[in-house]
Amino acid sequence: MKQLPLLQRIGPLMLFLITAQCLLGPAWAQEAGRPELVIQNGHSDGVNAVAFSPDGKYIASGSRDRTLKLWEAEAHRLVRTLEGHSHWVNAVAFSPDAGTLASGSYDKTLKLWEVSTGRLLRTLEGFSEPIFSVAFSPDGKILASGSGKAIQFWEAGTGRLIRTLEGHSDSVLSIAFSPEGSILASGSADSTVRLWEVETGQPMKTLEGHFTLVDTVAFSPDGRTLVSGSRYNVLKLWEVGKGRLIQTLEGHSDSIFAVAFSPNGRYIASGSRDRTLKLWEASTGQLLRTLEGHSDSVFAIAFSPDGKTLVSGSADGTLKLWEVATGQLLQTLEERSVGVFSVAFSPDGKYLASGGDDHTLKLWKAGTGQLVRTLAGHSDRVFSVAFSPDGKYIVSGSSDRTLKLWEVDTGELIRTFKGHSEEVLSVAFSPDGKYIVSGSSDHTLRLWEASTGRGVRTLYGHTGPVESVAFSPNAKYIASGSDDGTLKLWETSTGRLVRTLKGHSGKVTSVAFSPDGKILASGGEDRTLKLWKAETGQTLQTLEGHTWPLSWVAFSPNGKYLASGGGDHTLRLWEASTGRLLRSLEGHSGWIDSIAFSPDSKTLASGSEDTTLKIWSVDRGELLVTLLAFKDGNFIAYTPAGYYTASPDGDRYIGWTVHPEPNHSVETYPAQQFAKGFYQPEVVEKVLATRSLAELK
CATH class of the missing domain: 2.130.10.10 (YVTN repeat-like/Quinoprotein amine dehydrogenase)
Structure with missing residues (x-):
């Protein structure tokens, strides 16, 4: 963030806002755009979810401390903390225009937030089970959620339920839209990955091969390949068109909770209970490097839109930013105050x-x-x-x-x-x-x-x-x-x-x-x-x-x-x-x-x-x-x-x-x-x- 002299940047406005604050109180000033004091502090409990905004400006994180945090990606500065959930925040996702942030929680609600103000736009209720995954369709019209044994499609603009996709025999833990938006993939505690036609909600294929819970799925940028990670410590690469297993990647010593493709499709990143992230070459499955630094399970990972940075969220309560090219740790966003x-x-x-x-x-x-x-x-x-x-x-x-x-x-x-x-x-x-x-x-x-x-x-x-x-x-x-x-x-x-x-x-x-x-x-x-x-x-x-x-x-x-x-x-x-x-x-x-x-x-x-x-x-x-x-x-x-x-x-x-x-x-x-x-x-x-x-x- 550029450090301009105060008066050059906002001088007269600042004097006006302080005067208005003293005369009219904090509520008016906040509505008018008064600077808000934000303590630069991380989460006080494990980080379950992370996401980069599509424009690369922000990182969102969801935590077991029941809050979401919005970070400025370049300056690594906390923008605001979003409070409203009454239980763990399990999932976060930005809309394609980066204007809306969705969050799913153990409290059985799905919330939509305005990124620019932090204002709660809408709460979607009626779930009978916790929400473990959320995703926007590439055109931003559909918001999908994974809760219980089903997937729900919501009209993103209104919050209207469009349809429910049923077929899994256990909890849906992860969902992802294909890049062109025609297919949805889901990973479940029933050990399967399922592919669904978005337009009709009809099942297309069931991918079997995992022996235990499938916690995470992600599409390649060209939509031809799907990667899934399970608690059997392995990643599996699938050919989407045929539903064929291409390769099994072994290297982690414990459950895999998160996977992601780099924007250029060259790399796959994975996060595990073994406290590490691993970077793999997508075309060969070769393990390129292991990123160590977290002191507990790595629950979430995301690439920046330019592919240069990888962010990880962990049960240790921290977010870490890594340079993809070198594996160097760039920054740790953590709680620095005392409970x-x-x-x-x-x-x-x-x-x-x-x-x-x-x-x-x-x-x-x-x-x-x-x-x-x-x-x-x-x-x-x-x-x-x-x-x-x-x-x-x-x-x-x-x-x-x-x-x-x-x-x-x-x-x-x-x-x-x-x-x-x-x-x-x-x-x-x-x-x-x-x-x-x-x-x-x-x-x-x-x-x-x-x-x-x-x-x-x-x-x-x-x-x-x-x-x-x-x-x-x-x-x-x-x-x-x-x-x-x-x-x-x-x-x-x-x-x-x-x-x-x-x-x-x-x-x-x-x-x-x-x-x-x-x-x-x-x-x-x-x-x-x-x-x-x-x-x-x-x-x-x-x-x-x-x-x-x-x-x-x-x-x-x-x-x-x-x-x-x-x-x-x-x-x-x-x-x-x-x-x-x-x-x-x-x-x-x-x-x-x-x-x-x-x-x-x-x-x-x-x-x-x-x-x-x-x-x-x-x-x-x-x-x-x-x-x-x-x-x-x-x-x-x-x-x-x-x-x-x-x-x-x-x-x-x-x-x-x-x-x-x-x-x-x-x-x-x-x-x-x-x-x-x-x-x-x-x-x-x-x-x-x-x-x-x-x-x-």
């Missing part, structure tokens, strides 16, 4: 602590969004953090089987608690600060003396990992939730099991006491939030609404609210006294693992596997600021309108997408292009102080 498993406010509200997948704790200034320090010492993921009641210490629990106690002011490691034989999933301080309780995958709770690290006792009784622990406000009891489907209430002073609460139909992932200690809340794998009478164990209420398992529940300190979050990427805020749903907070693109209220109950923090820590206004339900910490120690904190603060080198993870006028391409720019207008730490601080975005208007 957030746990969050906690300090008792005075000045700090936020977060634990992540980089084995560290982060200490943030809650009033500014600034990263204060990183606490390093664990050797694995940090699943849980908690402040001492006086705010002087933080305790953390980790996959490394230890708890660690840290001094807040200095970040110094005070002591390490050892005793659990498996990962530590949850930790909590007693209200008087004397004790720490921990829950572990070893099925036990352990009570520790905070001042010495001495193990006081071990509580046995659960038959599954202990996901969550909590002290009652008077410190007399400890509550625990477990994968065994139960909550247990223990007497702190003796370790005696007081009672077992049963009601969830799956794992109990989170427990929390109300501030007065009278109610116990629990969240479960069964997607429900339950309220229990702490004194008797009686079920008071079951709150439903989440569409995926819950990870966390929390009472507000004033007792008015109950918050829940989990796998559906949403936070729900409930009225504690009635169980009435007050609002749903949307903004995360990954599993929400932790929630914390500020001491004054006015702010809610949420940590997610999408690598963000988000701060919300409880009263308004507004997203105020998003915090990201990166693996190299940098950070960014930004408002929905794009105003940000960052570490000295943190803005290198920022890109800007300028929304186009009609019939114009999307344009992207690096951070410095708009830093003068949007690097505004004082704006971030003001939003956090007022707990409102209204001041910016």
Whole structure:
């Protein structure tokens, strides 16, 4: 991307847009084409699908993190992330004019997106099975999908179902149109490849020879040859006209998930569970080279329209771009920020602590969004953090089987608690600060003396990992939730099991006491939030609404609210006294693992596997600021309108997408292009102080 001087490129327009943004708010500015801040970050889970746009400008990727990402191919810059699917994105395809992007998902929907704006155009529903493959006909009139044992033809412009092609005896895993558009090929879990006449939908030929699932098919540019890949580790080349097997290509040591012909027809590329890509000479079947670099299965591959570049998507969460002529790795597009498993406010509200997948704790200034320090010492993921009641210490629990106690002011490691034989999933301080309780995958709770690290006792009784622990406000009891489907209430002073609460139909992932200690809340794998009478164990209420398992529940300190979050990427805020749903907070693109209220109950923090820590206004339900910490120690904190603060080198993870006028391409720019207008730490601080975005208007 050309780096033109700011004023030369958009000077007066930029000044106008910033002024308009301040006066009229973010919604107007985005519609008018205001630059949009885009964090340059990859997928947070495996990449199932990739595609180059026919004009070569963009790469689309679909992931198990339920998102699509659109990348600028030349600059390797993220244009935008498309959210809307509720399960894995299995397939992506561009329309021939590059104006529309189609995506198929495990959520049994097919979505059409406008490439230039990212706007969702249409959702096609009615599928009874996940969608594993999508393809546009060469003339762009038909959109085909593979779902269940059938193939569906849709009118691309209207979403009208044209016809359904049936014949496979198991799931259709891959489809491809011939270059001239008269034939559709399909690969299936029934071990066959079928050829269909597009105009009539009639079957033409069944190609047999694979011994197991056929995950991928592709036509040669001249349409005469078809390549298929199976989980029997081989590729097969077929003569389309006669349905004759030409050749079997062996070389991969595990299942083949992806194949593609180069645009000139000279090469075939394949991607495999053996973590490699292989490049073959199409005319002879000779293996030319093996491309190594992925650390997990290669699920998807695509050639650029000019044939010079190959992109691959992997279960390792990355996209890699390769030079076809040499096999050289050109670029890796990956997640560079830190997943957030746990969050906690300090008792005075000045700090936020977060634990992540980089084995560290982060200490943030809650009033500014600034990263204060990183606490390093664990050797694995940090699943849980908690402040001492006086705010002087933080305790953390980790996959490394230890708890660690840290001094807040200095970040110094005070002591390490050892005793659990498996990962530590949850930790909590007693209200008087004397004790720490921990829950572990070893099925036990352990009570520790905070001042010495001495193990006081071990509580046995659960038959599954202990996901969550909590002290009652008077410190007399400890509550625990477990994968065994139960909550247990223990007497702190003796370790005696007081009672077992049963009601969830799956794992109990989170427990929390109300501030007065009278109610116990629990969240479960069964997607429900339950309220229990702490004194008797009686079920008071079951709150439903989440569409995926819950990870966390929390009472507000004033007792008015109950918050829940989990796998559906949403936070729900409930009225504690009635169980009435007050609002749903949307903004995360990954599993929400932790929630914390500020001491004054006015702010809610949420940590997610999408690598963000988000701060919300409880009263308004507004997203105020998003915090990201990166693996190299940098950070960014930004408002929905794009105003940000960052570490000295943190803005290198920022890109800007300028929304186009009609019939114009999307344009992207690096951070410095708009830093003068949007690097505004004082704006971030003001939003956090007022707990409102209204001041910016």
